Amino acid sequence: MDLNDFLGPKPxxxxxxxxxxxxxxxxxxxxxxxxxxIKPEHQEAIVKAIKKREASMSTGIGFGIGIPHASTDLVSExxxxxxxxxNGVEFGALDGKPVRLVMLFLVPQGQFQKHEHALATLxxxxxxxxxxxxx
Numbered sequence: 001m002d003l004n005d006f007l008g009p010k011p012x013x014x015x016x017x018x019x020x021x022x023x024x025x026x027x028x029x030x031x032x033x034x035x036x037x038i039k040p041e042h043q044e045a046i047v048k049a050i051k052k053r054e055a056s057m058s059t060g061i062g063f064g065i066g067i068p069h070a071s072t073d074l075v076s077e078x079x080x081x082x083x084x085x086x087n088g089v090e091f092g093a094l095d096g097k098p099v100r101l102v103m104l105f106l107v108p109q110g111q112f113q114k115h116e117h118a119l120a121t122l123x124x125x126x127x128x129x130x131x132x133x134x135x
Contacts, residue, residue: 013081013084014031014082014083015084016028016083016084016089018083018089018102019087019089020089021054021060021066021091021099023089024068024083024085024089024091024104025051025054025104027083028068028082028102029043029050029081030043031081031083032046032079032080032081032106037079037081038074042074046070046072046074049071050068050070050104050106052070053069058091058092058093058094059091060093060094060095060099061094062093064093064098064099064100065099065100065103066091066093066101066102066103067102068102068104069105069106069107070106070107071107071109072107072108072109073108075107075108077108078105078107078108079105079106080103080105080106081103081105082101082102082103083101083104084100084101084102085100085101086100088100089102105118105122
């Protein structure tokens with residue numbers, strides 16, 4: 001599994017305007033709708049699922065990275081969007097620092113192994129300093 005598995009052949013990478021993690025989630029899910037990765041009528045439910053997951057524990061993993069994610073029956077494959085923030089986003093990160101790179105992804109409901117594999121792969125990629133600097 002690599003970054004193309006999350007972002008697809010036409011990656012969704014945006015210049016985040018968000019100031020906090022909740023706004024970042026709204027912004028990235030909005031981009032998934034705009035790019036036809038999820039249906040507009042599913043946007044609210046997907047945002048709610050991601051925010052519920054995020055409220056239980058921040059996905060700000062340190063190193064300026066946030067990985068908000070959720071499982072939902074509203075997608076049939078892994079989908080994601082990435083945002084970069086010049087100013088940093090308050091994310092409640094483990095290291096207390098603002099997040100500059102937010103990678104949001106969704107995994108089909110009930111595919112626990114795929115969800116865990118996606119999260120582990122993404123975290124491993126994003127912990128690599130050279131990889132982060134190339135984004």
